[in-house]
Each structure stands twice: as structure tokens, then as C-alpha cells.
Amino acid sequence: MTHTLSETGADVQTPAPASGGGGGYFRFVLRRIGTSIITLFGITLVSFGLGVLVPLRPETANLSQQALSNPAAVAAFREKFGLDLPVWEQYLRYLGGLFRGDLGISQQTGQPIAADLAKYAPATLELVLWATVLSVLIGVSLGIVAAYARNRWPDHLARVVSLVGVSLPTYWLALIGSTFFFRQLGWLPGSGRLDASDTPPPRVTGFMTIDTLLAGDMSAWGSAVAHLILPATILALSNLGMVLRFTRSAVLDGLNTDAVKAARVKGLPGRRVLMRYAVRSASSPIITVTALSFGFLLAATVYVEQIFAWGGLGQYAYRSATNLDVTAITGISVVIAVIFLAVNFTADLLASAFDPRIRLQ
Amino acid sequence: MASKPMRKAVGACALLLTGALAVTGCSSSAEGGGGASTEKSGTLVIDQAFTAQSIDPATIFQVTDAITASGLYQTLFTYIDNVAEPEPLLAESLTANDAATEFTITLRDDATFANGNPVTAADVVFSLNRLKYLAASPAYRMEGITVSEVDERTVKLTTENPAPYIEHTLTAPPLAIVDDEAVRAAGGTDAEDAADTDTAGQFFTQPANGAGSGPYALESYDTNAQIVLVKNENYWGEAPAYDRIVIRNVNNAQQQKANIEGGDSQIALDIPGRIAEGMESDALQVQSSSSPEVLYLALSQKDGAATDDPDIVEAIKTGIDYEALRTLVGAGAKEATGIIPSMMIGALPEGEGPQSDPEAAKKLLADAGKTGTEISLDYANDYTRLAGIDYNTLAQGLQTQLEGIGLKVTLNPTPTSTSLQRYVDGETEMALWSWPPDTADASDELVFAPGGLIGERVHWPADAAPETAELAEAARVATGDDREAAFTAWNESMNEAAPFAFLLEPSFFLVASSSVGHVSHDPLAAINLSQIN
Numbered sequence: 001m002t003h004t005l006s007e008t009g010a011d012v013q014t015p016a017p018a019s020g021g022g023g024g025y026f027r028f029v030l031r032r033i034g035t036s037i038i039t040l041f042g043i044t045l046v047s048f049g050l051g052v053l054v055p056l057r058p059e060t061a062n063l064s065q066q067a068l069s070n071p072a073a074v075a076a077f078r079e080k081f082g083l084d085l086p087v088w089e090q091y092l093r094y095l096g097g098l099f100r101g102d103l104g105i106s107q108q109t110g111q112p113i114a115a116d117l118a119k120y121a122p123a124t125l126e127l128v129l130w131a132t133v134l135s136v137l138i139g140v141s142l143g144i145v146a147a148y149a150r151n152r153w154p155d156h157l158a159r160v161v162s163l164v165g166v167s168l169p170t171y172w173l174a175l176i177g178s179t180f181f182f183r184q185l186g187w188l189p190g191s192g193r194l195d196a197s198d199t200p201p202p203r204v205t206g207f208m209t210i211d212t213l214l215a216g217d218m219s220a221w222g223s224a225v226a227h228l229i230l231p232a233t234i235l236a237l238s239n240l241g242m243v244l245r246f247t248r249s250a251v252l253d254g255l256n257t258d259a260v261k262a263a264r265v266k267g268l269p270g271r272r273v274l275m276r277y278a279v280r281s282a283s284s285p286i287i288t289v290t291a292l293s294f295g296f297l298l299a300a301t302v303y304v305e306q307i308f309a310w311g312g313l314g315q316y317a318y319r320s321a322t323n324l325d326v327t328a329i330t331g332i333s334v335v336i337a338v339i340f341l342a343v344n345f346t347a348d349l350l351a352s353a354f355d356p357r358i359r360l361q
Numbered sequence: 362m363a364s365k366p367m368r369k370a371v372g373a374c375a376l377l378l379t380g381a382l383a384v385t386g387c388s389s390s391a392e393g394g395g396g397a398s399t400e401k402s403g404t405l406v407i408d409q410a411f412t413a414q415s416i417d418p419a420t421i422f423q424v425t426d427a428i429t430a431s432g433l434y435q436t437l438f439t440y441i442d443n444v445a446e447p448e449p450l451l452a453e454s455l456t457a458n459d460a461a462t463e464f465t466i467t468l469r470d471d472a473t474f475a476n477g478n479p480v481t482a483a484d485v486v487f488s489l490n491r492l493k494y495l496a497a498s499p500a501y502r503m504e505g506i507t508v509s510e511v512d513e514r515t516v517k518l519t520t521e522n523p524a525p526y527i528e529h530t531l532t533a534p535p536l537a538i539v540d541d542e543a544v545r546a547a548g549g550t551d552a553e554d555a556a557d558t559d560t561a562g563q564f565f566t567q568p569a570n571g572a573g574s575g576p577y578a579l580e581s582y583d584t585n586a587q588i589v590l591v592k593n594e595n596y597w598g599e600a601p602a603y604d605r606i607v608i609r610n611v612n613n614a615q616q617q618k619a620n621i622e623g624g625d626s627q628i629a630l631d632i633p634g635r636i637a638e639g640m641e642s643d644a645l646q647v648q649s650s651s652s653p654e655v656l657y658l659a660l661s662q663k664d665g666a667a668t669d670d671p672d673i674v675e676a677i678k679t680g681i682d683y684e685a686l687r688t689l690v691g692a693g694a695k696e697a698t699g700i701i702p703s704m705m706i707g708a709l710p711e712g713e714g715p716q717s718d719p720e721a722a723k724k725l726l727a728d729a730g731k732t733g734t735e736i737s738l739d740y741a742n743d744y745t746r747l748a749g750i751d752y753n754t755l756a757q758g759l760q761t762q763l764e765g766i767g768l769k770v771t772l773n774p775t776p777t778s779t780s781l782q783r784y785v786d787g788e789t790e791m792a793l794w795s796w797p798p799d800t801a802d803a804s805d806e807l808v809f810a811p812g813g814l815i816g817e818r819v820h821w822p823a824d825a826a827p828e829t830a831e832l833a834e835a836a837r838v839a840t841g842d843d844r845e846a847a848f849t850a851w852n853e854s855m856n857e858a859a860p861f862a863f864l865l866e867p868s869f870f871l872v873a874s875s876s877v878g879h880v881s882h883d884p885l886a887a888i889n890l891s892q893i894n
Contacts, residue, residue, distance in 0.1 A: 060782040062414070064422040064498035065797075068785050069814050076496065076556070108414055109584050110562060120585060175615055183619040190625040191616060192587070196406040196607040200581075309408075309611045311586025318612075319411070319585060322743075324778055 032348070036341045040334065047333040048094060051326030052087050058324040059083075062107050081107055081327070094330065103334070104327035108319060113331040116316060121335065122206025123193060124305070124312030128297045130228055131235035135297070136290050139240045143247025147255065148274050158244055165241035170300050174234045174307035181230055188230045191309035195223040231308045238300050239293050250285040254278035284351040291347035295340040403604030405877070405893065406626040408617040411610035413584040417565040418488070418537040420497040424887055425588070425608070427534040431883065432577035432590050432606060432890030434537030437466060437485070438528045441892065442881040443650050445704050445801035447528035451480055451538055451574065461523040461840045468514045473597045474540040475578045476571025482510040487541035490551035495559055499535035502799065506530075523838040529802035534886060539572045576601035576891050586610055590890070602878075602894040618872075621645065627874040630887055633750070634693050637870040648871045649693040650882040651704045653801050656697070656750070658738075658759070658862040659784070659792045663820040666790045667736045668860065672729045673768075677791070678715055678862045680722030680766035681759065686864055689758045690750050693868025699852040700809050700859070702866055704884070707803040707836070707848025715856055715863060723766040732767035739783055740793035742774035750867055756793055787818050795867075801884035803848040807833050809861065810851070819860050829854040 059077045060068065067073040078084045082093060097104060103113035146158035181188045193208045194200060200208075201215035209228065212221035254260065255278045263273045298313075305314030313332060320328035413425040418434055421427060438447035438455075449455070453469040472480040486508050493503035505521035518527065530536065541551075547570075549561030564570055566582040569591075576598065577590035590606040609626070611617050617629040618636060622645070632640070634649065641647045660668035660677060667673060683696045698714030701707045726732045740756045753774060760770040770791075775783070784792050796815065798805045808814040810833035812823030823830040832851040839847035855861070869882045883889040 056778055057782055060785070061778045065781075065785075066501045066799075066814065067422075067498040068781075069817070070501065073496065073498070073500075110415060116585075119583075123586075175613070178616060178619055182625070183623045186623065190620045190623055191408070191609060191611050196609070196625075197404045197605075306612050307616055309586065309609050309616070311583065311610070315610065316585050322776070322778075 032345055036345065039341060040337055043333050043337045044095065044098065044330060045091075047330040048091050048326065051324075051329055052090070056324050057083075058107055058326065061323040062325075081105065094327070098334070103331035106320070106328045107325045108323045108328070113328050116328070117313070117331060117335050119206075120311065120313045120316045122312075123208070123310055124298070124301055124314060125339075126207045126209065127228065127232055127235065127304070127310060127312060128294060128301055130232040131239070131297050131301075132290065132294045134232060134236035135239040135243050135293055136286075138236070139243025139289075139293075140247045140286055142240075143244045144251055144274070144279060146244065146248045147251035147278070148270075150252065155248075158248065162241035162244045165237050165239070165244070167241075168237075169303075170234065170238040171303040171307065173237060174231070174304050177230055177234045178307060189223070189227050193224060193227050193310060194220060195227075198223050227308075231304045231310060235297055235300060235304050239296055242296070243289050243293055246289040247282065247286055250282035251278050254281040257281060287347050287351045291343045294343045295336075298336050298339060405603040405606045405628070406620075407606065407608045407628040407630065407888075408611040408620055408626045409608060409630045409887075410612045411584065413582075413588065413610075415562065415565075416579070416582050416588075417562045418535055418539060419492040419495045420499065420562070421534045422498040427886035428888060428890065429582070429588050429590070429608065430534040430537055431575070431886050431888070431892075433575045433579060434534070434539065434573040435472070435575050435891075436533065436537050437468075437531040439532050439889070440801060440884050443704070443884060445529075445653070445706075445884060447532050451485075452531070455528060457525070457527070459840075461525040461527070461838075462520050464518040464520075464524075464527050465511065466516050466518065468516070470514060471597055472574055473595060474543070474571055474574045475569070475593045475595055476540060476543055477595055478540050478542055478571075480538060480540075480574055481513050482516045483513075484538050484541045485516045486510050487544070487549075487551045488538045489536060491539075491544070491549060491555055491559065492535055494551060494553050494555035496556040499533070502530060502533055502535055523840065525838075525840040525844060526800065526802040526804040529800035529804070532801075532885065533799055538574065540574075543570065543572045577606060580605070601891070606890060621872055621874065624874075627877050628880060628888070628893075629872045632870060632872050634868060634870045637872050638693075640872055644875055646873050646875050646877075648873070648880070648882065649868045650871075651702065652867050652869045652882075653702050653704055653798045653884045654795045654867065655700055655702055655863050656755075656793070656795045656865045656867060657700070658864060659789065659794060659815070659819045660860040660862065661787070661790050661792075661819045662825065662860050663787060663790075666820075667734050668790055669820075670731070672725060672731055673734060673736070674860050676722040676726045676731075676766060676768070677763060679718045679725075680763060680768075681715075681862055681864070682717050682719060682762055683715065683864065684717065685762065686755065686758055690755060690865060690867065693870065694750075694865045695868075697863040697866050699856050700806050700861065700863055701803045701848060701852045705801060705803040705806070705848075706845045707852050709849065709852055709856075719762070719766050726767045733769055734767075735769045735771065736763070736791050737771045737773050737789075738791045738793065739773045739775070739780055739789040741777040741780040744777050744780075752793060759793070784818055787820055798884065803844075803852075804837060807837055807851075809855065809859065811859075816859075821860055826854075826858045829858045 059074050063073060063077055082090055094104060101114060106113050106116055109116055142158045142161060146155040149155050178190060182190045189195065198220045201211040201217055201220060204211050204214050208224040209221065212224050260273055260277045263277055301312065302314035302317055304310065305312050306318060317329065317332045320332065409425060409428065411425050412423040414423050415421060416426055416429055418430060421430055435451050437450060437452040439450040441448050451468060451472050453467045456465045457463065468480060468482060468485065474480060489503060489508045493500055507519045509517050511517050520527065544561050544564065547561040547564035548559065550559050552558065565572065568580055569578050574597065576593050576596045578593045580589040580591045582588050587610060588608045592601050592604050611620060614632050614636065617632055620626040621629045637647050658677065660674050662669045687694050687696055696714060698709035698711060738756055738759065740752045742753050744752050756772055756774065760772055763770045783789050784794060810816055811821050811826040811830045832854045836847040836851045871880065871882060871888065873880050878894045880888060880893045
């Protein structure tokens, strides 16, 4: 399935030729896996390439000033992290390691990057998952309402919400949200994933809301949920506009289809026509926008994690970037790309299941 | 009237909000609300913009790690309450020979590590030799120093050159003493090939590893999110003030402010002075104290650089309006009187520092036909570590002032790593920097002498200013009461001859909850956790 934006901004499926049956579906899956691998390869090349092309030396961020003026200390650092090798050899070594699941050693933590990512990814995934759920629930609902009440006040209101969500920087929203709901009103906690007085539960999934439950610590669970609300909502707001506009356009397109016109002529109630025909026909783009949202939010989490001291991939990425830790940056890029590709792949499969017009080759 | 879908959407949102508030309410009631409860429960929360990299003492050079180390480990000497006078900690006494090249240190007999082992001379020898041979960033502190065991409670330090400042050297976090037995068992070594064979690095990140003798033990170490210390139940000294200390990575100064005002934290370390000054209240205390750093302009003497001209150097040094710069930076900063900060020996009294005379500078340039000379000014545009001073503002202020005397200044703002790299490589023409000290002793500033580490960065070798170089060497080896006079003389000579313009001494600001009884700035580690009560 491929998606293009129509003039109204809706995501429109380009109908694929008739299905070739199970073989066609299998070929489709194989093709998607193949393109995913090529995409991943490209991402490693771009991430690594950008990191080494920028004329910076990681030792500047990772050695003391005294050590920086000591050629032997600098040489030892560069040798330790393979920075003394030609760039092409560094890259080939990196790729070789990647095939073995070895993403290299982080210059800032001294730990294997794979271990660092495994440690920090659950915090980010927990945040992004809830933000995606929030943004899709609210965005899709408002999008449907806006399409149904086109050019009336609910539509105008939804457009304003959309514009505000798209226009306001996430970083600023996070600061304002924290100041208002934490500092002024005291309704929600400030930084971190858990109240500082709570002892973190034993790590099972890395999701604080789940691990506290598994530990049977309801006080800590309440704290974990409370800490999640503000950053997840801020993150969701940053993406709400896109989901809302996507949904509105898709439902509007659905309302203009012959099937809907026929249903109206038949005298079916407006609500039933909306939900059964227009929204259903928009299900595929909605699934796509959900997947896009997840990917967008994975990237946007850097800002929110910085403000709320979330301790996930976003903060790790920020520190890696400021410490010129190219290997770690490449590792983060690869992991986020893998997650994004997997979510998109799943979304495509789901879309084909929801929309019978789609035939996969 | 709203349609049904609209009503449903509104209903869903209302339900979500209600649920969220309900959970928050449950959580708040369960926790007792906000950060006040954290302190009541014996937890102290400190917000800091992290620079953490390693908690292995022999590799520590970042501020976050130095703060953490101040709770976990102990050195032979320490500073107390930002006074630049080392006090014995694990040491009981120190005697030196007349030449200040041999030092005999007697250890106190009651100190133990968290694992129960006593602190002995063998631990001191192991720790200092491991630092030396691990050859990590702070290894230079052991250059020219040899350590040996005399008996179980006595060690001897021998230095290649006179080191009357040795007690200051022994205060530094990398010179912390660790339990050699525990570290050796974890793969540590103090052999000469330690750089290749020591494998104990990660051992120090393990909870309750017991290798330190400080009042706190490690619960968790995460360079990204937070570091947690817990009370060392076996601490040999007075019981620590808190059951638990949580140091959180909060990068944003505004968020640190919100956290401490909201009771979510008890100490904030990165709130700029101009903001901190307005935060004093019944609930919050704001401390401003001298910083052992001087903000300076480095003027390259490299051939071809516009600043490789005595007239230009003189014009810049006299053309700067230091008082105006201080006002621009605000909040506690004071004009520098030289390269030696006012808290160290050899510092010049107020009013005896560089004198500002923009008119004379303007005339000097005009008479020499050098009006309109173009100079680039390098600075780190993301560097706010120094009391939250915004280098962008400062650089723009300098640009305006120098253009006022007839120079054309081009700003070259880059991220810290880039800016530092250019400076280390000696590629900058004029650069704005400060020097974080290794100790609170004036000997630490000798890197600015001609031929010194910083002197070389501006292409200023010893033979370019032999008199100043000689005064530096005299200060380095001076002992006893002669030290102050020697450093003062060198400091004055630097003001005359050095291609540096010493601008400001920023103040270090610390905001703490008024419930924190005592906390003070530490010259080396921002704050010393073991001294908070």
C-alpha cells in the first residue's frame, strides 16, 4: 500500500492491483523487509557519516583540559575508541559489530551501547506509548467531529486546537506546563519518573507503571502514573494537530464518496453514515497517522525528557550529541529507526486488514 | 447544540482529565505531597545539570562525579566551607622536609571503609599509584610524585620538584583513598601497566561496593538520569545527615527553579545568579560565594594573529570597561584583579587589578595607525557552567566595548567542544574562557605562565617573557611565608606582561531549602555532600 496526500491534505490510498493471493502477500512482506534493511543501512551510513564529517574531535568533550594538552593521553583515547583508524575502517568495523548485535562502547558511560539503550529505551517507550494513545484518542475524536461539523464552530475550534498544537514548540509547552500544573497549582509532580522518596521497584519490564504494579507498591504506582501525566500530555499536544488534520481530511474525503452519498439517499441516519462509512473508509489513513505519530513522538521526546529529567533515550541522545559520542548517536538512530520501521510495517498490515479495498501485491 | 460525536469526544476528554486528577490525588495523598515529604522521609534531592562520566576515583574529572565522590570517598585532606585551607581528613598529620620534596603523612587510626576494612597506608599507596598508572584524565596530578608505605599508618610522598602545596593536591577527588583489597578483588591494580590491565572501573558503579570510606554508599549510578546514595551504616565518623541523597539530572535552570520552589528538590546548583537573587524567601536560602575561577580573554601571540602586537594587547587590556562588564554579568560577580582569584594566596587587593581607560586605548590605536584592526573572538555559546553566565551576552558586551576603541571584532560562537578544541590547538585569535581549578591553591594558576599549559595555547613561550617565567618558577618552589610574596609578584607581572585580559571573578550561587541546615560551596566539587547537615 502507498499513501499520498490529496489536495485536501488527506492520506489517500493508491489502490493496488488485484491480489495475487497468499504468494503476493508473502512477496509484499519480503519486499518490505528488504526495503527496511536497506533503509537501516542508509541510516547507519548517514548517522556515522555526519558524525565523522563534522570537524570535531570527541576527546575534547571526554578528556580533562590537562589531558587534552597531553598528546599521549589523546592518542590513548583515540586508540581506545578506534578513532585513530581511517573513517572507512571505522565504519566497516561498526557494521561488522552491528551484525553481531554489538553497537560499540559509549565514550560517555564506558558501557556497551546496546546495554545503555536497553536500559533507557523502556522509559522512552512508556512515555511515547501513552503520548501516542492520548494524541490519537483526542486527535481522531476531534478530527471526526471537525469533519462532521465542517465549517461550523466545532470545526473552527478544532482547527484552532490543531494550529496551536502544531505551532507551539514542545520545549516551551513543557516549561509552561510544568510551571503551571506543578509549580503554580501543585496538581502534578515535577521531574523524574518517580517521587524521589520512593525506592524504584525491581526492574522487570522497565516500564515504571508496570514494574511498580508487579512489585505491589501502589504508592509508587500512583507516583509513576502521576509523573507520566504531564510529559505524556505535553508530548501528545505536540502531535495532536497532525493527527487531527489528517483525520479531518480523511473523514471529509470519506464523506464525499459515492457510498456515503448512496447511504444518505437511502435515508440512513447521519451518525450511522459517519461512523459506518466515512470513518471506516478513513481507517487506513488513521492507522498510518498513528504509526507516524509514534515515530514523530520518539524524536520529539528529546525536548520533553530534558525538561522533565525523564532519563530515557531522549536524554541519552542529548548527552551523546553534546559529548560528540558518534557511536552512541548512531546506535540511537539505528534503534529508533528499527522501532519506527517495525511500527510502520505493522501499521501497513493492519491497514490492509481494516480496508478491504486494499490489495497487497 | 453539539452533535452526539462532539458530546462523546468532550465526554472522553473530561473522563481522561478526571482520571488523571484522581490518580494525581491518590498519588499525592499517598506521598504526603511534594518534595517536603522527601526531606521528611530522610531523602535529600539535589538538582544538577549532569556531566557524569565515571565514579571510579582514578578517572574522575567532571563536576557531577566530584560531587558524588564527596559523599562516597574521602581524601587525605579536604576543604571545609569554601575556605582554601586544607584540613586533615583521613590524614592525621603531615610533616615536610625543608625543601618541600618529602612528606610524611600519618593516617588517623579510626577510619574504616564501608565494608568494614580499616584505612591503612597500603590503601593510600594503592589508590595513588593506581591513579598514576591508570593514565586516565586526572593522572597528571601524580606526575613527579612517588608514594611509599612506611608502616601501616604512615606513608611517604616524594616529589621531583618542591611541592609546598601538596596538601592542596591531596584534596582533589581523584586522590580519594579506596580499599585496595576490594578493588584488587574486582580486577584493579596499581601496577605500571594498569592502563592496560586494570578492569575494576565498573566495580565502582556497583551498589554498596564498600570501597569508599565516606558517610554515604552507592545505591545506583546512572550518568543519564540520577545518582542515588544511601547512608553508610558503618561510617566511622559522625552519622550522616540523610538516609538517602538523590542527585538528579535536571538540565534546565527554569525547571530546577520550579522544582525547588515546588518542594520537589532541596538543593539546586545551576540557577543563574540573576535569577537566584530574587528567590530568597522564608522557604529558600540563596548562597553566593567566591568562585576559584577567573574569566579571561586569551590573546594569541601566534605569528600573523592581529593580537600578536603589543599595541593591540595593551589597547584591549586598557580598553575594556571592567565595571560595565561586571554590571552586565550581574549577581555577585566582581572585577578580577589578576589571574589569581581573591580566595587564594597571592591575590591582589581590590583596585590593584587592571585599570580601564578606553580613551587612552583609543588614542593608542589611533597613534599607532591600528584603528580598524579586525579581530575574531571565539567563545562557547552553550557554556553556562560558570554561575550561569551567558557567554553570548558577555561576548557581545566585549565586542561593543572594543569597537568603541576602534577595533573591529567578529564574534565566533561555537559549541563548547568546538570552541575548546580550537583553543587547545592554539587556533584562536582572541578567546573567552575560564579555568576550572584542580585545587584552591595559587600554584594551580601557574599554567598561565609563559610556557605553561595555557600560555602555550596563546603561543607565549617562556623566552617571550623571561622575567615573568622566572617569577612563576620562584612562586612554584617558594615555601612557608615566602609563598604569598612570590605569588603576588608573579601575579603583578602577569598583569603587566601577559597576553591575557583578566575580566571577572564570578560568584557561585546555590539555592537550598531553608530546611537544609548547612550547605556550602566547595572549591572543587560545587558542594561537598559529606558537609551537608
